[in-house]
Each structure stands twice: as structure tokens, then as C-alpha cells.
Amino acid sequence: MFSLRSVLGAPSALRQLLPSVSRRSIPGALSLRPFSHMIRNSLTRLRATSSGTGSAAAVTVGATRQIEQVRGMKTRSSVKRLCDGCKSQNFLRLRCASTAALRPSGVAPAYQSVMRQWEQRRNASASASAVLEAAAASPESLSQAAIIDNLDPIEAARLDKVRNIGIAAHIDSGKTTCTERVLFYTGRIKAIHEVRGRDAVGAKMDSMDLEREKGITIQSAATFCDWVKKDKEGVDQKYHINLIDTPGHIDFTIEVERALRVLDGAVMILCAVSGVQSQTITVDRQMRRYNVPRISFVNKMDRMGANPFKAIDQINTKLKIPAAAVQVPIGAEDEFEGVVDLIRMKALYNKGESGEEIFETDVIPEHLKEVCEERRAMLIETLADVDDEMAEIFLDEAVPTEDQLRAAIRRATIGLKFTPVFMGSALANKSVQPMLDGVVDFLPNPSEVENLALDQKRNEASVKLVPYNSLPFVGLAFKLEESNFGQLTYIRVYQGTLRKGSNVFNARNNKKVKVPRIVRMHSNEMEEVSEIGAGEICAVFGVECASGDTFTDGQLGYSMSSMFVPEPVISLSIKPKQTKDAANFSKAMARFQREDPTFRVTYDSESEQTIISGMGELHLDIYVERMRREYRVDCETGQPQVAYRETIGRRVDFDHLLKKQTGGAGDYARVMGWMEPTGVLEDNKFEQQIVGGSISEKFLYACEKGFNLSCEKGPLIGHKVLGTSMVINDGATHMTDSSEMAFKNATQQAFRKAFVESNPAVLEPLMKTVVTAPSEFQGDVIALLNKRGATINDTETGVDEFTIYADCSLNGMFGFSSNLRAATQGKGEYTMEFSHYEKAPPQVQKELIAKYQKAQADRNKK
Numbered sequence: 001m002f003s004l005r006s007v008l009g010a011p012s013a014l015r016q017l018l019p020s021v022s023r024r025s026i027p028g029a030l031s032l033r034p035f036s037h038m039i040r041n042s043l044t045r046l047r048a049t050s051s052g053t054g055s056a057a058a059v060t061v062g063a064t065r066q067i068e069q070v071r072g073m074k075t076r077s078s079v080k081r082l083c084d085g086c087k088s089q090n091f092l093r094l095r096c097a098s099t100a101a102l103r104p105s106g107v108a109p110a111y112q113s114v115m116r117q118w119e120q121r122r123n124a125s126a127s128a129s130a131v132l133e134a135a136a137a138s139p140e141s142l143s144q145a146a147i148i149d150n151l152d153p154i155e156a157a158r159l160d161k162v163r164n165i166g167i168a169a170h171i172d173s174g175k176t177t178c179t180e181r182v183l184f185y186t187g188r189i190k191a192i193h194e195v196r197g198r199d200a201v202g203a204k205m206d207s208m209d210l211e212r213e214k215g216i217t218i219q220s221a222a223t224f225c226d227w228v229k230k231d232k233e234g235v236d237q238k239y240h241i242n243l244i245d246t247p248g249h250i251d252f253t254i255e256v257e258r259a260l261r262v263l264d265g266a267v268m269i270l271c272a273v274s275g276v277q278s279q280t281i282t283v284d285r286q287m288r289r290y291n292v293p294r295i296s297f298v299n300k301m302d303r304m305g306a307n308p309f310k311a312i313d314q315i316n317t318k319l320k321i322p323a324a325a326v327q328v329p330i331g332a333e334d335e336f337e338g339v340v341d342l343i344r345m346k347a348l349y350n351k352g353e354s355g356e357e358i359f360e361t362d363v364i365p366e367h368l369k370e371v372c373e374e375r376r377a378m379l380i381e382t383l384a385d386v387d388d389e390m391a392e393i394f395l396d397e398a399v400p401t402e403d404q405l406r407a408a409i410r411r412a413t414i415g416l417k418f419t420p421v422f423m424g425s426a427l428a429n430k431s432v433q434p435m436l437d438g439v440v441d442f443l444p445n446p447s448e449v450e451n452l453a454l455d456q457k458r459n460e461a462s463v464k465l466v467p468y469n470s471l472p473f474v475g476l477a478f479k480l481e482e483s484n485f486g487q488l489t490y491i492r493v494y495q496g497t498l499r500k501g502s503n504v505f506n507a508r509n510n511k512k513v514k515v516p517r518i519v520r521m522h523s524n525e526m527e528e529v530s531e532i533g534a535g536e537i538c539a540v541f542g543v544e545c546a547s548g549d550t551f552t553d554g555q556l557g558y559s560m561s562s563m564f565v566p567e568p569v570i571s572l573s574i575k576p577k578q579t580k581d582a583a584n585f586s587k588a589m590a591r592f593q594r595e596d597p598t599f600r601v602t603y604d605s606e607s608e609q610t611i612i613s614g615m616g617e618l619h620l621d622i623y624v625e626r627m628r629r630e631y632r633v634d635c636e637t638g639q640p641q642v643a644y645r646e647t648i649g650r651r652v653d654f655d656h657l658l659k660k661q662t663g664g665a666g667d668y669a670r671v672m673g674w675m676e677p678t679g680v681l682e683d684n685k686f687e688q689q690i691v692g693g694s695i696s697e698k699f700l701y702a703c704e705k706g707f708n709l710s711c712e713k714g715p716l717i718g719h720k721v722l723g724t725s726m727v728i729n730d731g732a733t734h735m736t737d738s739s740e741m742a743f744k745n746a747t748q749q750a751f752r753k754a755f756v757e758s759n760p761a762v763l764e765p766l767m768k769t770v771v772t773a774p775s776e777f778q779g780d781v782i783a784l785l786n787k788r789g790a791t792i793n794d795t796e797t798g799v800d801e802f803t804i805y806a807d808c809s810l811n812g813m814f815g816f817s818s819n820l821r822a823a824t825q826g827k828g829e830y831t832m833e834f835s836h837y838e839k840a841p842p843q844v845q846k847e848l849i850a851k852y853q854k855a856q857a858d859r860n861k862k
């Protein structure tokens with residue numbers, strides 16, 4: 001045979017490279033296509049030759065021509081530019097390797113130079129750490145970053161054994177069932193109880209009566225446990241896991257939001273039959289928002305139609321995060337027995353009444369050997385795409401060792417580039433322990449996650465928090481709960497130690513508070529402790545604060561960003577049936593509002609009604625029910641109302657003069673400028689462009705206040721205004737009659753006039769709706785959605801289920817749950833999530849405006 005190496009460089013690397021190069025899209029603007037095309041051509045010739053067709057000479061000539069072509073197309077500097085522009089070091093290597101293979105003389109130097117740069121950068125960071133290490137003694141200095149790179153060995157050993165994780169997933173995927181097993185296998189609970197089980201006890205983490213009755217999680221619940229895992233030398237290592245089980249229903253999404261804000265990693269559970277579902281997509285978005293690394297667990301492997309590989313494909317395609325199985329199931333559905341661990345190539349089975357023991361064997365069932373080899377190869381290939389070291393092993397055609405594989409999975413998972421997929425059945429007590437091993441092996445410890453705070457004393461400069469017990473304390477209050485002993489505040493300690501009896505400072509108002517009691521939560525039970533170290537989660541009593549407040553030792557001026565709070569989309573009027581309950585009613589309202597930032601209470605002075613707003617019908621229903629159970633207040637509620645919005649139609653200039661002279665001091669304010677749409681139906685914008693001081697700063701501030709007040713209650717139907725901007729660029733002031741009040745009022749009047757003139761519109765919330773039901777009901781469900789004016793975007797048909805993705809106006813969806821239940825014999829499910837605001841149909845707008853005007857007129861008459 002001719003020497004291909006002499007012509008093409010490293011053919012083995014190329015052969016390996018080809019499938020992935022042609023298949024994958026490259027991050028950023030860069031595409032590998034031009035290279036892959038040429039490589040593919042060369043390889044086609046190579047294959048043709050090795051199978052006997054064509055001749056070595058032809059290949060040599062052809063390949064040489066290819067090389068010439070590439071040489072003509074790309075100069076060394078342009079290849080280098082491409083390399084520099086590429087975000088992923090791995091892709092860069094792949095690209096350089098492929099290019100170098102084709103053009104050893106021309107591009108290899110570019111490759112080498114880029115690799116040199118990487119080396120330099122790595123060395124630079126190492127030496128920076130060494131320099132900064134010296135500053136570790138002074139924690140407030142910029143040594144924070146250095147400390148992170150050079151963890152003190154004792155702290156490092158402590159943190160290495162801590163994991164803060166959340167369990168998040170679509171409704172009913174088995175989060176609570178799975179957590180129950182975790183608590184049982186770690187010895188936290190003595191027996192397993194099922195969600196809605198026959199023993200009527202209920203799962204540990206669903207502690208609220210309502211949760212147990214309805215079989216759904218409403219509030220996230222925190223717990224902790226210790227998991228013992230053997231290390232490489234066979235020595236038991238104990239890991240401390242703080243765990244938060246979150247609700248699946250979108251109505252309680254704030255619970256997921258705040259849990260993910262403070263956790264270091266997550267287990268994303270999927271149903272083996274349904275795969276990626278609507279809420280999985282929401283949870284994925286939330287995990288991305290807070291950069292939370294995740295492992296995936298495909299649960300319900302015992303269900304008919306279970307297919308973990310379909311779920312993995314969907315993680316790759318729908319969630320667009322590279323995923324690969326680290327296990328292969330042994331049997332499926334009611335014959336599901338256990339899993340093969342692809343890293344160690346061992347079969348794992350659960351033994352014992354509740355699956356408490358794991359039996360491990362090298363004997364992999366014969367019929368699974370091939371699929372295990374295939375899936376292991378896929379795991380390595382997927383990792384090679386996202387991890388440099390694995391890419392090198394892959395390109396060298398070497399077989400990674402267990403340690404190399406495990407290390408690559410860990411790096412890629414923590415780097416948010418990959419999710420390893422485990423599988424099992426929580427209900428059948430199978431394969432939950434290996435998932436726990438995965439938590440320890442692949443999810444980060446607190447020192448491996450970057451947590452930033454803003455230093456108020458240094459112009460809000462970003463500082464990395466260091467999870468050292470010895471450093472000054474920084475913690476974030478992420479959840480509040482009313483308990484029999486007063487307010488319970490959940491705190492994630494990011495730095496330093498929180499001690500019982502110590503004083504901490506609230507960064508929002510600089511108030512000093514004493515911490516009288518610290519507890520570790522175990523669902524609704526607590527365990528008193530005297531201190532909590534950095535990187536841990538606890539709850540404290542007697543610390544009055546709001547959700548999202550940062551606490552420090554008082555020396556540091558740090559504050560941390562809070563979590564994302566979605567706007568409520570639905571409201572209803574509410575009042576206690578009996579006036580004697582008014583005091584309890586107010587107490588409950590105040591408490592619920594403090595605990596849940598997505599639950600809002602307002603008083604409408606015009607209708608003299610209390611209005612509660614939230615994320616959906618279920619959300620508000622639960623609070624009405626809790627009021628009855630926990631406060632013994634029966635309430636009357638009005639029809640649910642949509643949270644409409646109003647927006648300006650076009651640009652309108654204004655020149656408004658407010659002038660009143662009624663004896664004594666008068667009112668005088670003149671404002672000039674224009675109002676126009678901001679372009680996006682989101683926040684409003686106020687701007688002043690005064691030159692020459694025709695309106696003073698003080699009065700401009702009053703103008704802004706007037707603008708904000710106007711945006712709170714739009715002129716069309718009294719709902720909030722969105723996407724509207726106001727610019728004031730001139731005006732006039734009177735020596736004695738001008739006042740802040742006059743300018744505020746003048747701005748409100750100008751706003752009203754210009755807004756009404758602009759051909760404004762009423763906006764309604766559009767909801768992303770996903771309906772799933774057995775296939776035989778597909779026609780009925782489509783008819784139901786059409787009747788409600790939904791726009792159907794996509795339909796997926798599974799083995800015996802279908803899923804419809806639609807956009808619906810919230811207004812058209814009231815009462816949909818009972819219609820769906822009736823149309824599908826109770827087997828249909830749907831989820832609805834706010835998507836965006838859109839103009840309501842003209843007829844709806846007209847009706848709403850007429851209704852509002854009539855109510856106003858009636859009130860005026862009165």
C-alpha cells in the first residue's frame with residue numbers, strides 16, 4: 001500500500017474525525033464545513049482504494065490536488081483567525097488537527113501557535129494563582145480569585161464532601177418518589193412511603209396536607225443526608241448532600257427558580273415514556289439561567305413503552321445540551337432488572353425488599369454486550385466533542401481509562417457542556433443508588449462553582465465568593481416560611497460561618513440582626529445546630545428580611561443578585577365570607593405575599609375589592625384553600641381576571657400646560673416632549689432631554705414619578721402600561737406657582753392625552769400551552785383548542801399518546817381543565833406557561849374598554 005500518512009498526515013485521526021466533523025455544527029459564526037468537505041473527498045478516495053477500486057497513484061494525485069486546493073483557499077493567518085474566533089478549545093483542536101492533517105506544512109505552525117497560546121494562558125493563570133495566594137490572608141483584597149484557585153487543603157477536603165443539589169422536572173416525573181428513595185437509602189428515613197400511597201402516610205417531602213391529598217408538590221422542601229461511596233482504594237467516603245425537591249407545576253415555578261438560584265447542581269428527571277416534556281424545557285431554561293450543571297435521570301423504566309434512548313435523543317435535540325447514556329438498561333418495562341454501568345462495564349442489580357442493596361457483577365448479559373459497546377463508544381465520542389482531553393484520547397484512537405472517562409464527564413458536566421444520563425425506576429426501587437453515585441462523581445462541590453457578589457464599597461465591582469469557613473460571612477436568604485416559631489428564613493452560606501447568637505447585617509438596609517436559632521431542615525422537621533459552614537444550606541429563626549436579601553458580617557459591602565421573579569398573569573377578587581374573619585384574612589394575605597413573590601395582593605380603591613394575582617388558576621386556588629385550612633377563613637372569590645396590559649400606538653408630541661389660579665398659591669407646570677412605543681412590549685422608559693434648565697432637576701424627578709404612576713394604571717382599561725416611552729425636552733416653570741405636585745400632575749395629564757391620541761391597544765397574555773392525551777382523543781382535543789381560538793404550532797404523535805403545542809390567549813383558556821378532562825375521560829393533561837403579550841382581538845378590546853368606561857361612569861354617578 002502507498003503511504004497515506006505522507007499524503008494526508010494522520011489518516012487514523014481523520015477517519016475518527018470525519019463523522020463528527022460532518023455532523024456537528026460549530027459554535028459561533030465558524031463552520032467546519034469547508035474543511036470537512038475536503039476531508040470527506042479525500043477519505044472517499046481512500047476508502048475506494050482500500051476496497052480495491054482505483055489505484056494508489058490516483059489517490060495520491062487526488063489527495064495532493066486537495067491539499068493544493070486548501071492551500072490556495074486558506075492562508076495561515078486566516079486559519080489562525082478562525083481558530084481564535086472559536087470558543088471551544090476542543091473544536092479548535094479538531095479543526096486544527098484536521099487542517100494540519102491535510103496541510104502539514106502550511107497549517108501545522110498555526111495549530112502549534114494556537115496550542116502554545118493555550119499553554120501560555122494556562123501557565124499564566126497558574127502563576128497568577130501563586131502570586132495571589134500570598135494575599136489570601138487579606139480576604140477583602142482581590143485575592144478572592146486566587147483563593148479559589150488554591151483552596152486550602154483542609155477546606156478543600158471538607159468542601160469536596162459537600163453537594164448542594166436540587167431535583168427538578170416536569171410534573172409527575174417522580175421527583176418526590178425518587179427523593180423518598182434517596183432519603184431511605186441514605187438512612188434519613190426508616191421506611192418508604194409513596195406519593196398518594198395506600199398507607200395514607202405520604203412521601204416525606206410532601207409534608208403539607210394539601211400536597212398529600214392532591215399528590216402534587218406545592219412547595220419546595222429541603223433536606224439533607226449522607227451518602228457513603230467507596231473510593232478507588234475501596235475506602236468508604238462520606239458525602240453530605242443538601243437536597244431540595246421542587247414542584248413540577250408551572251404555577252409554582254418560583255419554587256424551582258429560587259432553589260436553582262442557590263444550588264450547585266441538579267438532577268433533571270425525565271419520564272422514560274414521555275421523555276422531554278413542556279416543563280422539562282422550562283426547567284432547562286431555569287438551569288441555564290443560573291448556570292446549574294446537571295445529571296439526568298430517566299425514571300419510570302418499569303412503565304410500558306419505556307425508552308431511555310429516545311429521552312436521550314430528545315435531550316440532545318430539544319434541550320440542545322450534549323447528552324449520552326452512562327448506563328444501559330437490563331430489560332425494560334415490567335422486566336426491567338437493573339443497569340449496566342458503561343464506565344466500569346459492570347452490571348448492577350438491586351437486592352433486598354426495598355432495593356437497598358446493590359449487587360455488582362462483571363457478567364454483562366450476552367444480548368447487551370454489543371449495545372453496551374456501542375453506547376460506550378457514543379459516550380466517548382460525545383465527550384470528545386466537548387472536552388479537550390477526551391478529544392485528544394479520541395484522536396489518538398486510544399481507549400480511555402475509567403478514571404479518564406469519569407474525569408471527562410465531571411469536567412464537561414461542571415462546565416455546562418454535557419449531561420450524563422442515568423436510568424432506573426424509583427417506584428420499583430431500582431437503580432437509584434447509582435444515580436446518587438453520579439451526584440457525587442459528576443456534580444460540583446461548592447468550591448467548583450463560581451458565585452459572585454457585587455462589592456458596594458468598590459463601585460459594585462464583581463467579587464468571587466470563597467467558601468472558606470474562616471472568611472467573613474456572606475449568605476443569601478432565598479426562601480421565607482411562616483412557622484409556629486416565627487419566620488423561618490432559608491439561607492445559603494456562600495462564605496464564612498454562620499453562628500448561633502452572632503450578629504449579621506442585611507445588605508439591603510444595613511440593619512443588624514441577631515441569629516437566635518439555626519436549624520437544618522428535613523422537610524417539615526428541623527435539627528438544631530450551633531453553626532453552619534460555608535457552602536451549606538440552613539434555615540434561621542428570628543431574622544426578619546425579604547426573600548433575596550444578602551446578609552454579611554457587616555464589614556463587607558457585598559450584595560448578591562436575587563432570583564428571577566416572573567410577573568403574575570391572572571387575578572381574582574377575594575373577600576372573607578364573614579366580616580369577623582377580616583383580621584385573619586389580612587394576616588394570611590401578608591404571610592403568603594411575604595413567602596411567595598409571585599403571589600401579589602392589591603387593593604382596588606375604585607371597586608373596593610382586594611385582588612390577588614398569581615401564576616395560574618391552580619396557584620390562586622391553592623392559596624384560597626390554604627386560607628380555609630390554615631386560617632379558618634372561608635372566602636368568596638370573583639371570576640378570574642386576565643392581567644391585561646395597555647400600550648401606546650404611535651409617536652405623539654405633547655405640549656401641556658397646567659395652570660390654576662384659584663386665589664392664594666396657584667399651580668403652574670408646562671411639559672413638552674413626545675411619547676412613542678419603545679419597540680418591545682416590556683418595560684416603559686422615561687427620559688429627559690432638557691437643555692438650558694427650563695425644568696429643574698427636582699421637578700423632572702416629579703415628572704418621572706408622574707410617568708410611573710400613569711404606567712401603573714393605563715387610560716384605556718385601568719391596567720398596567722407596557723412598551724411606552726416618554727421624553728420631556730422642554731417646559732416652563734413659574735417662580736411661585738410651580739411645585740413638584742404640579743409637575744407630577746401635568747405629566748400625568750400629558751401622558752393621558754398623548755396616549756389616548758396615539759391609537760393605543762389593549763394587550764393580552766399569550767400562553768404556551770402543551771396538551772398530552774391518549775391518541776384516540778386527538779380529534780376531540782384539537783376541536784377543543786380550535787374552539788378556544790388557539791394557534792396549534794406543532795403536534796407530536798407517540799406510540800399511544802400525542803402532544804400538541806399551541807399558543808392560546810389566557811382569556812380563552814379559563815375552565816379548559818374541566819373541558820379537557822371531560823373530552824379525554826380524565827386522561828388528558830395540559831400545562832400552560834406565560835409566553836408574551838400580544839394585542840387582544842379588536843372585539844375583545846372594544847368590549848373591555850366599554851366595560852371599563854361604564855364602570856367609571858357608574859362610579860362617578862354614585
Ligand SMILES: Nc1nc2c(ncn2[C@@H]2O[C@H](COP(=O)(O)OP(=O)(O)OP(=O)(O)O)[C@@H](O)[C@H]2O)c(=O)[nH]1
Binds near residue numbers: 171172217303424
Ligand atoms: N411506574 C412508575 N411510576 C412512578 C415512578 N416514579 C414515580 N411514579 C409515580 O408517578 C406519580 C408522580 O410521582 P411524584 O413522585 O409525585 O412526581 P413528582 O415529579 O414529584 O410530582 P410533582 O412534584 O407534583 O410534579 C406517582 O403516582 C408515583 O407513584 C416509577 O419509577 N415508575
